Structures are given as C-alpha cells and as structure tokens.
Amino acid sequence: MTQLSNRQLDRLGDRLRISDPTAEDLELLGQVGELYAGALDEVTRVLADLDLEPGGRPKTVGTLVDKLRRMPELPLSKMQDIAGARVVAEMTREEQDRLVERITARFDSYRVKDRRIEPSFGYRAVHIIVRVQGRPVEIQVRTRLQDLWAQIVERLADAWGRQIRYGEPPSEPDLRLRELTRQQFVDGLMQLSSAVDEVERAKVLLAELDRLDEELRARGEEPELDEEMAAVRAQLEGRERRLRATLERLHGASTRGTLAP
Amino acid sequence: MSFFLVVYDRSTGELRELTEFSEDEAARARRERLKRELAEREHPEIEVVVLTSPSRKALERTHARYFKSVSELTATAL
Numbered sequence: 001m002t003q004l005s006n007r008q009l010d011r012l013g014d015r016l017r018i019s020d021p022t023a024e025d026l027e028l029l030g031q032v033g034e035l036y037a038g039a040l041d042e043v044t045r046v047l048a049d050l051d052l053e054p055g056g057r058p059k060t061v062g063t064l065v066d067k068l069r070r071m072p073e074l075p076l077s078k079m080q081d082i083a084g085a086r087v088v089a090e091m092t093r094e095e096q097d098r099l100v101e102r103i104t105a106r107f108d109s110y111r112v113k114d115r116r117i118e119p120s121f122g123y124r125a126v127h128i129i130v131r132v133q134g135r136p137v138e139i140q141v142r143t144r145l146q147d148l149w150a151q152i153v154e155r156l157a158d159a160w161g162r163q164i165r166y167g168e169p170p171s172e173p174d175l176r177l178r179e180l181t182r183q184q185f186v187d188g189l190m191q192l193s194s195a196v197d198e199v200e201r202a203k204v205l206l207a208e209l210d211r212l213d214e215e216l217r218a219r220g221e222e223p224e225l226d227e228e229m230a231a232v233r234a235q236l237e238g239r240e241r242r243l244r245a246t247l248e249r250l251h252g253a254s255t256r257g258t259l260a261p
Numbered sequence: 262m263s264f265f266l267v268v269y270d271r272s273t274g275e276l277r278e279l280t281e282f283s284e285d286e287a288a289r290a291r292r293e294r295l296k297r298e299l300a301e302r303e304h305p306e307i308e309v310v311v312l313t314s315p316s317r318k319a320l321e322r323t324h325a326r327y328f329k330s331v332s333e334l335t336a337t338a339l
Contacts, residue, residue, distance in 0.1 A: 023299060030295040037291060044262055044313050055323025056313035061298060062271075062305060085313075086323045145338065147325075152334050155326040158271035244339070251335035 004031055006077035013076025017068045021061060032076075033058045036083035039135040043085050046106050047139070052099075054139075056085040066162055080129050081138040088147040093200050094207055100126050100141055107132070116146075116200075121167040122193035123150055145196045145243075152250075153189060160186075180253040188250050195243040202236040264290040265312045265320055268297060269327050272306040276327050281317065 004012075012028050015021075021029065040056050047054035059067070059082050068076065091099065093116065104110050109131035116124045124146045128139040142150065153165060160170035164186055173183035180188065209229050216223040264287050268278035282290035294311045301307040314320035321328045329337070 020305075021302070023302065026295065026299055026302065030291070030298075033291060033294075037287070040313065041262070041287070048262065048315060053315050053319035053322070054313075055320055057310055057324070060308050060310045062308060088323050147323075148334060148338055151326045151329075152331055155274065155329075155331055155334065158274065158326075247335055247338055251332060251339060254331040254335060 004028070004035060006075075009077040010075040013068050013074075013079075016065050016076075017072060021065065026061065029061055029064070032082065036135050036137070039132040039137050040083040040085065042132050043083075043130060043137045043139065047085060047087060047103065050102055050106070052087050052089075054085045054087050056083070058083050070166070080136045083135065084138040084140060086140040086142065086147075088142050088144060090144045092207065093143070093204050096126060096141060096143055100128060103128055103139060103141065104130075116197070119193070119197075121165060122190050123153070123165070124193065124197060125150070143200065145200070149189070149193055149196060156186075156189075178253045178255070180249070185250065185253055188246060188253075192243070192246045192250065195239065195246050198239045199236065199243050202232060202239050206232045206236060262313050262315055263317075265314060265317070266290050266293055266297070267308070267310050267312055267327055268301075269308045269310075270306060271308055274330060277307075279317075279327075 008028075009032065012025060012032070015025060036058055040058065044054045044056040059079075064079075064082070067079065068074070087099070087103075089095075089099070100112060104112065107128075107130040111129045113127040113129070115127060125140050125142040128141065129136050130139060131137075156170070157163075157165050160172075160182055161168070164170050170182040170186055173181060173186075175182050177185060206229070209225055209232060213223045213225050213229065216225075262284050264282040264284070266278065266280040266282065267276070269276055280290075280293075282293075290311045294309055297309045301309060312320055312324060314323065325334060325337075
C-alpha cells in the first residue's frame with residue numbers, strides 16, 4: 001500500500017468537507033484507517049497488558065465527515081481522534097485519576113484532556129492523546145456513569161441528529177415521548193450530566209475527609225471531623241437521590257418503541 | 262484481541278451484523294469493512310465499523326450503544 005502523505009490526507013479532508021465521499025475517497029479512507037490501525041492495535045495491547053478490557057475503533061466515515069464539516073479549519077492530518085480506544089470501569093474519580101497515571105506511564109508521548117473539569121456539552125471523561133508509531137490515538141477513560149451518559153447521547157444523536165451532542169435542539173423537538181418531549185428529554189440529559197458530576201465530586205470530598213480523619217487518628221489526634229463528614233454524607237445521599245430521580249424520569253419516557261432508538 | 266465488523270442502522274438502532282475476526286484476520290476484517298462501506302454508500306444511515314476488543318462481552322460494555330436501547334441503558338443504572 002502506498003503511504004499517504006499529510007498533503008494527500010488534507011486534500012481528502014477538504015474534499016469531504018464539501019461533497020459526499022466518492023468510491024475513490026472511500027478507498028483512500030480505507031488507507032487512512034490502515035495508517036492508524038497499527039498504532040491503535042499497539043495501544044489496545046498496552047491497555048490489555050494493564051489488565052483492562054479496552055474497546056478500540058477508527059472513526060467511521062460518517063463521524064469523520066461530520067467532524068471535518070463542523071471544524072472547517074482542522075486539517076485531516078491534524079485530527080487527534082481518527083483512532084480511539086476506550087476504557088470503562090466502575091471506579092471513583094480518584095481511581096480514574098490513578099488509572100490515567102497508570103496508562104500515561106506506559107507511553108513516551110502523551111497529552112491529557114480532563115473533560116471532567118471542562119465538559120463538552122455535558123460530556124465528561126478523561127482523554128489521553130498518545131503518540132504511537134508517529135500517529136495520535138485518543139484513549140477515553142470513563143467511569144461507568146460518565147459512560148452511561150455518553151452512550152445514551154450517542155444513541156439518541158443517531159435518531160435525533162448529531163447536533164444534540166453540541167448543545168443544539170433535537171430534530172422535531174416538540175415530539176412527545178410519553179410525558180416528555182424530545183427537547184425536555186435532552187434537557188433531562190443535561191441535568192443527568194450535572195447529577196453524575198455532583199455525585200462523583202461528593203464521593204471525592206468524602207474520601208478526602210476519610211483520609212484526613214485516618215491520618216489525624218494515626219498521629220494520636222482527635223480529628224473532630226464527624227460533623228463535616230456527616231454533612232458531606234448527607235449531601236452525597238441527596239445528590240444520589242436526585243441522580244436516581246433523573247434517571248427514573250428518563251427511563252420512564254424511553255420505553256422501547258416510544259423512542260426510536 | 263478480536264476484531265468485530267459491525268453493521269449498524271443508526272435510524273432504527275438495529276445491529277444488522279456482528280462478525281468476529283481473530284487477531285490474525287485483522288487485515289481481512291478491515292478489507293471487509295471497506296467492501297461493506299462501498300456497498301452501503303447510498304445509505305448514510307448505515308454505519309460500518311471494525312471494533313477491537315478482547316471479547317464480545319467487553320465490547321458490549323465499551324460500546325453499549327450498538328447493543329442496548331436508551332431504555333435498556335438507563336435501566337442498567339437503576
């Protein structure tokens with residue numbers, strides 16, 4: 001296979017921005033996939049070595065064209081997530097941080113994007129862009145709840161339009177699904193994202209207080225943190241109730257058949 | 262690692278095809294993907310992708326949207 005130059009890649013990207021892919025473009029995209037395949041395979045092997053169960057994928061033609069059109073200044077050769085791997089685990093945010101550290105320790109060149117601090121229209125995760133075999137590969141590290149949110153949005157975006165991933169209204173926003181319209185459902189998803197964030201942050205705070213309590217006791221001091229800990233526990237319980245209530249509302253409106261997906 | 266050729270109808274949420282290839286068959290999986298992509302060129306609602314995963318079970322966890330409806334997804338957290 002002939003190696004594609006960055007210039008060829010960028011020309012292909014420019015064509016895809018303005019017209020649907022021809023058969024020849026699809027052949028070239030196949031070659032683009034091959035360029036990144038080795039790097040992606042290496043990344044998934046490293047993640048499996050860490051006893052993780054990663055999923056990996058190259059960007060599909062649809063999502064690639066979508067991104068090129070959404071970001072007209074981005075050359076295809078500079079796109080960071082043509083190949084991506086994902087790790088999902090039941091873990092706290094502190095464990096998520098430690099997992100990110102374990103992963104980055106295995107790569108010489110990487111950059112971390114913390115989308116928990118800077119969420120993208122409700123999307124939260126930690127992304128690591130590693131450089132392997134001269135190509136960037138994006139590793140998404142998600143807690144189970146962060147992933148659940150993202151999977152729901154992805155699934156809905158297929159049916160209601162990918163613009164919902166970027167804060168735009170769904171197609172037919174007033175169409176009703178049981179007690180909620182599509183727009184209300186999307187608004188509910190934003191509330192769900194905030195609820196997940198609040199629960200995860202309260203757990204971090206509680207863990208920090210627990211640690212401080214243990215440290216002080218180990219030094220023979222009386223921590224006197226009971227009130228603070230009880231307050232944070234109560235806050236966490238309240239937030240977990242809100243999260244559950246939001247989930248139940250969305251679940252009630254999404255019985256299969258009423259939502260296309 | 263295994264390679265899974267996924268053919269998915271975005272408009273209906275239907276997983277039309279899921280074919281597993283072994284690690285040695287990675288190149289074949291990617292060729293097959295291109296062939297399917299060309300065949301579905303007139304149907305942008307059809308997504309064709311090759312996913313890498315240690316097992317189908319792991320794949321269902323990292324890429325749940327191909328396997329579960331919104332209702333089933335929300336149910337997993339209740």
